Every structure is written in C-alpha cells, then in structure tokens.
Amino acid sequence: MMRKTHAVPRGLLVVFSVVLLTVLGLAPSASASVLWPDEQAMITTSTYRSTYVYDVGVGNAISAEQFAQPAVTAFYGAQGGFDRNFMYWAPIVAIDRPDQFWTRCVGNAGGLCQNVQPGSQNISAEIGAGQIHVKYWNGAFIGVACGNWNHGGTGPVPVISGTKYEDVNGDGVRQAGEPGLAGWTIDLSFNGAVVETATTDAGGGYSFALDADQFPVGAGTYTVAERPQAGWVQSHAPAPVTVGYGAGPANFGGNDFGNYRPATIGGRKFDDHGADGGGAGDPGLANWTFDLDNGATAVTGSTGDFAFPGLRPGTYTVRERQQPGWRRTTPASGATTVTVTSGQVTGGVDFGNVCLGAIAVTAPAGVTTRVDEAGVPGVLANDPPAPRTASGTATVSGLLPGTYRVTLTLPDGVFTTDPDLTSLDGKFAIVKTITVAECGTSPVAPAFVTSQPGKITGGVRILVPGGTATAGFEFMQRGDGPRGTLEYNDHGNGIDIHTSDITGISASGTDAYVFGHAVVGGVTYGFRLHLVDAGEPGTGDRFELLLSNGYSAGLGQTLNGGNVQIH
Known part of the structure; x- marks a missing residue:
C-alpha cells in the first residue's frame, strides 16, 4: 500500500482507476472544483493504466501529483486493470449516499469490489456495468473513478471507420454499385496532429481502433483525411468525429470518402457538304466555338475536333455558337445533352453545318426576278422558303446548296439577246437553271441590249x-x-x-x-x-x-x- 500523506479514519479507503475520461470531483465544501487541471497529460500517459489504493484524510482532496504516484500494490493487477478504452458507452452511475460508509474491497475475485465488509455499501451493486461517480463520503471527500472493469483488457475498443469509394455519378453520395477503392492512405488526426494511418482494403474499407495503449488518444475531436492521388477529385469527405466521455457509441462508422475521375465530353464540327446530317467523309471546321452549360467553352481545331475535359460526372448540354452564312444540319435541336460518369471520355458529340450560297442577278430596273427550288437535297429547307423575289440588280442570299430556277421577267422596252428567253404568262422572260454551291455566289447576267444602228x-x-x-x-x-x-x-x-x-x-x-x-x-x-x-x-x-x-x-x-x- 502506498505511503499515507494524511491521517485516515478507520475504514476510509477509496479505489481509483485511471482511464481515457474526464476526471472531475467536488471539493470537500459545497463548492465545485476540478481535481486535476493537467488531466489530459495524465490520461495520455501509459503509467496510469493501473489500479491502486490511496488513503485520503477526511476533508482533504487528492492532487494530481498524489494520484500519479505508482501503485505499490497490484490490487487489481491480476485482473488486468481498468481499460481506458471503455469510456464511450458505459453509463455513469451516481453513488450518492452520504449516510453510509464504504470500506475497501476485501477481495477482487469476479469484478470491481465484488466483496465488501458486512454492513457496508456494496459498490458493485451500484455500478453494475457502468462507471463510478462518488459524490460524497461522509461529507469529507469526493472522488471520481471512471471506467469499466475489463478483465485482461479484452473488451471492445472504440473504432472510427469508413469506406473509400469511386463516386461514379459525382453526386457526393455513395449509391449501390459504386465500387470501393483499394490502396488509398487515410490519416487519423487527434486534436490536429496525425496519430495513425491506414490503407484501404480491397473493398475500400479502413478503420482506426482508438486504443489508448497503442497511441495517445482520448476524448476530443478526430479527423480523417485521405492522401490525394493523381487523376482523382474528392467529392465527399466526412465531418470531424467528436468522441466524448461517458455514455455514447463505441463504433463511429460511415466516415466515407468519395472521389471521381474527371470526365471528358468531345465531338467534331464538320462541313456537311451533302446537308444530310452525316459527317462521313466531310471535312472538319476549325475555329468554331462551343459552350457547355457549366460555363466552359471550347474552340475547334484544324480537324474540327473539340473537347471539354476535367468535368465532374453529371449531365451537360453542349451548344454551338452559330456563324453567319451557315445552317446547322445536326443536331436538329441545336444542342446535345450528354451524361458522363467518373473517368468517362465521351466522343461523337458532332455538329454539322452547311455553308449557304447566293444568286447574284444583274438586270436593268424593272426586271423582276423569281428564284424557285429545282433540286435542293438534304435535311434542311430554305429559310425563308422559296420562291424568293427581287428586282433589278440584286442578290438573293442564304440559299442552301442545290439547283434553282431563276426567272427574269422583262417589261416593255427591255431587250435581251439571251438564248434562254421564253414566254411566260404573255410576257417575255429569261429562265435559267442555276447551281448554287456551298459558300458560293452564282451569277445570272443575261445580255440586255438597247437599240443600235442597223x-x-x-x-x-x-x-x-x-x-x-x-x-x-x-x-x-x-x-x-x-x-x-x-x-x-x-x-x-x-x-x-x-x-x-x-x-x-x-x-x-x-x-x-x-x-x-x-x-x-x-x-x-x-x-x-x-x-x-x-x-x-x-x-x-x-x-x-x-x-x-x-x-x-x-x-x-x-x-x-x-x-x-x-x-
């Protein structure tokens, strides 16, 4: 037994055990006080994983220094002592009976103070499987003993655990079918300092046992952080884990990390020569701008290719910026909506455009021109539709590639030597079939004449x-x-x-x-x-x-x- 520092009345002996818990007490008077201000240093020191007896005189409080003296008797040593890891789920039981005396344990077989002297309060009846919180002792001493009796330290240990998974759809929530990721390093920090690391297993799982015998941990704030890997973006990280003293869970699970690999949406801008909506054999168009509904833009290269890399998985809409003198042949809606998953590279988001042409007519004032479609292939219709009309010298523009019938109706006094002169509704008219090519202007310039000597x-x-x-x-x-x-x-x-x-x-x-x-x-x-x-x-x-x-x-x-x- 340790050396007494104060006179102790007969039978006044208290059993203490140090664990990873807050050790609090009340002063001999009615006012409250903290027994040991350097509590954290005590609970993170392995020497206090012991059980020993210390006698305290009536009216005196035990100090941290006194409590820290090594036990000279292995009072519970044969049983393995108290386990500091047992503070998270054990309910606190208050033994608040100032009218009764407790004597020291006569024996320890089977548990904490299993046997007491006759007529004394049976401590084990009060504590059960919980914690001792002694408030009064004949009005002279108040102490706290926190912990669960753990024979040989074989009881459960609090665990922080989670899973590292591939966030396939990038929503930051793990769904069925999203796989775990093996080989990722997870760091556990306690009060801001890394105390342990773990590597995710084949299913992406990891865990940290909060074993005070293995590393200095206690009640407080724990954080888990993954070590980044190239080519991955974090979409989900757990919040800090608060582990407190007293009643509470022993398993802190669900601390999951989600990561995704950036996705890419790509496509091609092509010159749709046939205006048929298909790009096979058609050349690409450079310097066209495309917009993604997340605000990103891309410009086509020399082959007409464009790409939006580095995307979070999700659904996006791609739109092209129109250029004057062109009509889109595909997609008909002018936009393509694409859903990409983690790491997916999606191509084939193609846009086809056809370059419009024109017919330039040279004619005297009073000559009216009508342009009708003769053969315009492809998936588009002229807008505005044919026929188009003009007067005198004029250009009819915005025409799809194809063949057109151009009719120039002559008024009286306008003469032509053009061989395509014909009659139309009682008037003379020049009728020509003209081919309009992409980006081309087809001239129609009949030979008009005035009277000459002869x-x-x-x-x-x-x-x-x-x-x-x-x-x-x-x-x-x-x-x-x-x-x-x-x-x-x-x-x-x-x-x-x-x-x-x-x-x-x-x-x-x-x-x-x-x-x-x-x-x-x-x-x-x-x-x-x-x-x-x-x-x-x-x-x-x-x-x-x-x-x-x-x-x-x-x-x-x-x-x-x-x-x-x-x-």
Whole structure:
C-alpha cells in the first residue's frame, strides 16, 4: 500500500482507476472544483493504466501529483486493470449516499469490489456495468473513478471507420454499385496532429481502433483525411468525429470518402457538304466555338475536333455558337445533352453545318426576278422558303446548296439577246437553271441590249409544224427610232402577222435582233426576231421568231429557202 500523506479514519479507503475520461470531483465544501487541471497529460500517459489504493484524510482532496504516484500494490493487477478504452458507452452511475460508509474491497475475485465488509455499501451493486461517480463520503471527500472493469483488457475498443469509394455519378453520395477503392492512405488526426494511418482494403474499407495503449488518444475531436492521388477529385469527405466521455457509441462508422475521375465530353464540327446530317467523309471546321452549360467553352481545331475535359460526372448540354452564312444540319435541336460518369471520355458529340450560297442577278430596273427550288437535297429547307423575289440588280442570299430556277421577267422596252428567253404568262422572260454551291455566289447576267444602228432586209421560208411559213421584212434604225415591217404567214397553222410596231433593233456583225409588238387573234403580244446572216447563198441563215404568247418558229433551224441581209 502506498505511503499515507494524511491521517485516515478507520475504514476510509477509496479505489481509483485511471482511464481515457474526464476526471472531475467536488471539493470537500459545497463548492465545485476540478481535481486535476493537467488531466489530459495524465490520461495520455501509459503509467496510469493501473489500479491502486490511496488513503485520503477526511476533508482533504487528492492532487494530481498524489494520484500519479505508482501503485505499490497490484490490487487489481491480476485482473488486468481498468481499460481506458471503455469510456464511450458505459453509463455513469451516481453513488450518492452520504449516510453510509464504504470500506475497501476485501477481495477482487469476479469484478470491481465484488466483496465488501458486512454492513457496508456494496459498490458493485451500484455500478453494475457502468462507471463510478462518488459524490460524497461522509461529507469529507469526493472522488471520481471512471471506467469499466475489463478483465485482461479484452473488451471492445472504440473504432472510427469508413469506406473509400469511386463516386461514379459525382453526386457526393455513395449509391449501390459504386465500387470501393483499394490502396488509398487515410490519416487519423487527434486534436490536429496525425496519430495513425491506414490503407484501404480491397473493398475500400479502413478503420482506426482508438486504443489508448497503442497511441495517445482520448476524448476530443478526430479527423480523417485521405492522401490525394493523381487523376482523382474528392467529392465527399466526412465531418470531424467528436468522441466524448461517458455514455455514447463505441463504433463511429460511415466516415466515407468519395472521389471521381474527371470526365471528358468531345465531338467534331464538320462541313456537311451533302446537308444530310452525316459527317462521313466531310471535312472538319476549325475555329468554331462551343459552350457547355457549366460555363466552359471550347474552340475547334484544324480537324474540327473539340473537347471539354476535367468535368465532374453529371449531365451537360453542349451548344454551338452559330456563324453567319451557315445552317446547322445536326443536331436538329441545336444542342446535345450528354451524361458522363467518373473517368468517362465521351466522343461523337458532332455538329454539322452547311455553308449557304447566293444568286447574284444583274438586270436593268424593272426586271423582276423569281428564284424557285429545282433540286435542293438534304435535311434542311430554305429559310425563308422559296420562291424568293427581287428586282433589278440584286442578290438573293442564304440559299442552301442545290439547283434553282431563276426567272427574269422583262417589261416593255427591255431587250435581251439571251438564248434562254421564253414566254411566260404573255410576257417575255429569261429562265435559267442555276447551281448554287456551298459558300458560293452564282451569277445570272443575261445580255440586255438597247437599240443600235442597223438595217436588215430579207425574205425567207422555214419549216413549221404542219408545213412551212414564209416571211418578208425590212427594218432600219434611224435617229428618230427603229422602224420597219414584218409580214409573216404560218401556212400550216393559219397564223398571219403584219406589224409595223417595231420597238428596238440591235445589229452586230452577223446577228441582229428585232423587237416589237404583233397582233394575233385580236390580242397584242410582244415578239423577238433573231436573224442570222451567214453569207451567200443564204442556206446557213436563220429566222427565229418568238412571241410572248408562247408561239415560236424557226428556233435552231437554218432557212428552208430565202436570204437574210444585215447591212
């Protein structure tokens, strides 16, 4: 037994055990006080894992220094002593009976103070499996003994545990099917200092036993932290773990860490030559900008490829920034929504665009232009739709690649030598089929003429459906304007034309054009007469008559007889 420092009344002997708990008590008077201000130093010192007896005189308090004296008797040494790890789940039992005396334990077989002297309070009946908290002892002494009797230290040890998992969807919550990650190092810190490390097992699990015999731990704040690994981003980390004295859980689980590998969304911007929405064989387009709904942007390279790397798993929408003069062929909605998981690299987010073209018309004022689709392949329709109209010299732009029919309707007084002149609704019109290429401008510039000096004479016979036609003519351009006469008889169809209404004459070399009006069946129509003087004997000459009502004769023929003279 240790040396007494104070006189102790007969039978006044108290048993103490030091564990990882707050040791508190009350002073002999009515006021409260802390027994040992250097408590933390005591509970983290392995020498206090012992049980011993110390006698205290009535009215005196035990000091830290006195309590720290090594036990000279192994009072409970054979039983293994008190285990400092047993402070987390044992309920505190207050033994508050100042009218009774306790004597020291006579024996220790089977537990804490299993046997006491007859007539004394049975401590084991009061403590059960809990903790002793002695408040009074004959009004003179108050002490605290905290802990559970642990035979040989074999009882449960408080554990902090958790799992390291791959956060496949990046939401910071572990779902079924998200795998554990092995080989990650987890550090345990107590009051800000690392006291232990663990490595996650095959299922990602780790644990720390708060064994005061192995490293200095006690009640307080614990933190667990993972050591980062390249290529991973943390999405979930546990909060600090508070471990207190007294009643509470022994297992602090669920301290999980979630990490994900950044994902990538990639695609390609291509020039959709066929406007069919498919990019096979089509070249990429550089310097196009794409936006992700998280605020990121990407610009296509020389091959048209773009990518958004470093993404947290989730669902994203990709949109392109349109450029003037282009139409998107795919995707139809203008955006693509993609869901990526941890480490996933997603390609194929492709956008196709076709470059628009134009038709540039050169024509005098008063000429009206109409553009109709003749053949526009692909998945798009022109917007605004055809037909498109214009007047005079104009450009019809924003056209999808394809073929178009361009109709230029001529008013009176506008003359053309264009070979594609035809009649349309009682008027002359130039009708051409034009191909519009990507990013191209297709010109339509018919030959329009004004009256020029010239004199044309002749008489001819030509073949017409049902027979022949004959004509005689004389035309002259003078200072006061064009004049002349045309006598024409279609013997096969009974059409007779006699006109002196000549509005224009244009003669150049071996070609001459005469414009005017003719009355057919009581209705006045415009006419254009194309004459060719191929030289003598006139067999290679031509007489080609076209009326705005659709009647024509001699087109593409040489004369069946007669002669044309251009002077």
